[in-house]
Amino acid sequence: MNLAFLLIVEDESDKKFILDLYLQFYPLLKQRAYSFTHNNDVVDDLIHDSFIKIIPKISFLRSLSSYKLASYIVNTLKHTCLDYIRKEKRRNQRVFTGMTDDMAEQIPNLLAAVTEDKYIQQEASEALEQVLLQLPERDRNLLYFKYNMSMKDKEIGRLLDIAEQHVRQYVARARRKALQIMSEGEGYNVRDE
Known part of the structure; x- marks a missing residue:
């Protein structure tokens, strides 16, 4: 388990607080991240990015009740995943395959159908x-x-x-x-x- 994001936190009690949150919510966050991305390769990175986003808000997080804290962390992950999906979509749109007149235009665009379903959802x-x-x-x-x-x-x-x-x-x-x-x-x- 690589917890490099903990190096950002200077105060020991804050490190313990973030580590406890990470250990408590990791299974739920992993499940949620996979449900958004369907890609196990990026799930841990997205969870770590989410924790990097909430580290500056430690004092706010400490003031939340347990269910609001859970909701806040899950929503932060959700937005991190949505940002990742948007970036991937933009990156995939910029891919140049080389030839302009090839057979690719004749192949149905299955990705568009999936993207359309996600948009409707x-x-x-x-x-x-x-x-x-x-x-x-x-x-x-x-x-x-x-x-x-x-x-x-x-x-x-x-x-x-x-x-x-x-x-x-x-x-x-x-x-x-x-x-x-x-x-x-x-x-x-x-x-x-």
């Missing part, structure tokens, strides 16, 4: 983000913990001070509210559950 994700911002904070947190962080009802209940047996119902209600907002804003067909 990104648009849907942005629309969902706008819907979630309209929800109350508790509902937003419930949906985030359940579906983004894949937390169990017991963990969600402990974090949000909700009885474990009621978490599933609260999540269902939050999901219904989100679907209601989507149907009002976008004209989606909402099915009752």
Whole structure:
């Protein structure tokens, strides 16, 4: 495990804090980075880049509660991955193969189809983000913990001070509210559950 980014941190307590965060969130961050890039070769680099970005914000990170801290670190990784994907896309567009009149024009562009799917997925994700911002904070947190962080009802209940047996119902209600907002804003067909 190469933790060269720790050399940037001067204070020993800050080094320990960052190292503890790294060890605590590494499995989740590795999973998230791979889900964005689908490339195991760059996952660790992206995680390290994310930690380099959060090192100047150590005092802010210390002030966050555990679930907000997790959310902040995962979002930092998400943006690092998106930056990487954008850079790779620009780099791939500049590749010159040499000949201008060759058979490459006759081969279907499979990368374009994948890129188009990612673009559609990104648009849907942005629309969902706008819907979630309209929800109350508790509902937003419930949906985030359940579906983004894949937390169990017991963990969600402990974090949000909700009885474990009621978490599933609260999540269902939050999901219904989100679907209601989507149907009002976008004209989606909402099915009752």
